[in-house]
Amino acid sequence: MNDPERTMLLSVHPRFATAILAGTKTVEVRRQRVAAPPGTPVLLYATAPTMAIVGLARIASVRVASPREVWTASRTEAGISRREYDAYMSGALQASGLSLEATVAFEEPVPLSALRAAGPFHPPQSYRYLTREDLRKMAVAAPDGGAALCATLSKLVRV
Template sequence: MTTLKRALLLSVHPQYAEAILLGTKTVEIRRQRVAVEPGIPLILYGTSPTKALLGAARIATVEVGHPDAIWELHHEHVGVDRVVFDRYVQAAPEVTALGIEEPITFAEPIPLARIRRALEFRPPQSYQYVSDSFVRDLVLRYPVAKELTKLMTESR
């Protein structure tokens, strides 16, 4: 068993976070390159109006390519239609497709206001890396986040 040094914290619109956690959206698209390796834990932050950590998953695959190529490969798994996809990736020369597996919904969301009372935390605009110490602090303060411990310590 090895301990991972970081996790990827993604800000996601609540409806897409819910689809990821339900397993109906298994690919998340980002307009910029995301330098992450498969196997790394993923923490989902639901943006406004939810403003809470909602669950976790694991990055299964990472692909970077032209938006049209990524659409051809993953359109059945991105959770949006072509019009929404094209609007999101507009003018991006390349996008990152993050394959997602092992979604875990927290027993209860961890609201931003609660996190800020205990930890220095600012939700990312798109994504940020968080250390294992951030995750340990989160788990110690919020038992509903215990599921993260498994993702952070499982060897892949």
């Protein structure tokens, strides 16, 4: 995997997190340019009402282009309707389609309350990159049953 300093924390609506982890949504779209190389680990944060890190994936590729081009390339994998996509992309000049692979759903999600108990934590509006310290705090916050998260984090950073 990549340098742990480049692990991405990606906020997604719960229905999209579920679809990504089920393998029915393999492309996540964003309104801004995302410059992440293939192999970048991605922790999936499901927004309200879930409010927890629910799984992980790896970036297979990123396509940055006009919203129309990204839709044409990813419409069958994006897991949203054209109407939803157009509403989301309204006014955007470019878009990114993140192709995701190697997904793992955590048996026990890591709730926002546990993340905040381990230290200051603010879920991103869209995405952000995590530091080694962020990853250490997540390992501490993971419930005892969060074996998948702990195993993954131990590969990324020495905890």
